[in-house]
Amino acid sequence: MINLLTEHVEAIHGHGEHDYPHECCGLLLGKFLGDGDKSVSEIYPISNAREEEHKRNRFLIRPEELLRGERYAREKELEIVGFYHSHPDCEAKPSSYDLEHAWPTYSYIIVSVRERFAAEMRSWELEADRSRFNQEEILELAGKIDPTELLF
Amino acid sequence: MPVRIKIPTALRQFAADTSELDSTATTVSEALAQLTDAHHELRTQLYRNGNELRNFINVYLNDEDIRHLQGLDSAVKDGDVVTIVPSIAGGQ
Numbered sequence: 250m251i252n253l254l255t256e257h258v259e260a261i262h263g264h265g266e267h268d269y270p271h272e273c274c275g276l277l278l279g280k281f282l283g284d285g286d287k288s289v290s291e292i293y294p295i296s297n298a299r300e301e302e303h304k305r306n307r308f309l310i311r312p313e314e315l316l317r318g319e320r321y322a323r324e325k326e327l328e329i330v331g332f333y334h335s336h337p338d339c340e341a342k343p344s345s346y347d348l349e350h351a352w353p354t355y356s357y358i359i360v361s362v363r364e365r366f367a368a369e370m371r372s373w374e375l376e377a378d379r380s381r382f383n384q385e386e387i388l389e390l391a392g393k394i395d396p397t398e399l400l401f
Numbered sequence: 402m403p404v405r406i407k408i409p410t411a412l413r414q415f416a417a418d419t420s421e422l423d424s425t426a427t428t429v430s431e432a433l434a435q436l437t438d439a440h441h442e443l444r445t446q447l448y449r450n451g452n453e454l455r456n457f458i459n460v461y462l463n464d465e466d467i468r469h470l471q472g473l474d475s476a477v478k479d480g481d482v483v484t485i486v487p488s489i490a491g492g493q
Contacts, residue, residue, distance in 0.1 A: 307492035309488065311488070312461070312486040315487070316486060334492070337493075344491070344493050347492065350489075353411055
């Protein structure tokens, strides 16, 4: 299970709608709670590094961006617990491309954005043997974050 | 002061849940070999076809991608930090 605040959900929705029809992406910063559960404390939007012509159906977080996010998280005594990205006009299920490029342990939140509006959102975890994704429960908690902290 | 190898969160389950390993290596290649000798399961996560690093594994020596140095042959010295960084990608 991964828990996050309503405002985190809204931030992911907002990023997906802002970047539509391209895919958006970002880091989920928080804590591992044990038993595979995670708690998100902060959303860290990242600019999709794929070439312009591929951004409609692909995303890439460059290693240097990931390192920067890790350093930022460490300063706040947080960890990267997962990633989010959008599927414009497509369901919130991992593709075979997602499966091929995913890593175990992390949560992968996918938000479907249909005709510019965020729709369903689901979270997934990769099986340790990389054979498939398992859907993970999202627990949405009421709460607020400072919208000026969002950088997209 | 040894060479320190940093293991990303995603791969710690294959490394007895450790986040780093100190090494006496003189090259990046040796450092990674010492790491995979200590944690055999990491080998299949890092390499394919024997000694070829997987496409989505990046290795940094201090703050520099080893692809911009001498790759796996890059020399390391005491106090250096070798960081394994996964690329994060996907899409519909």
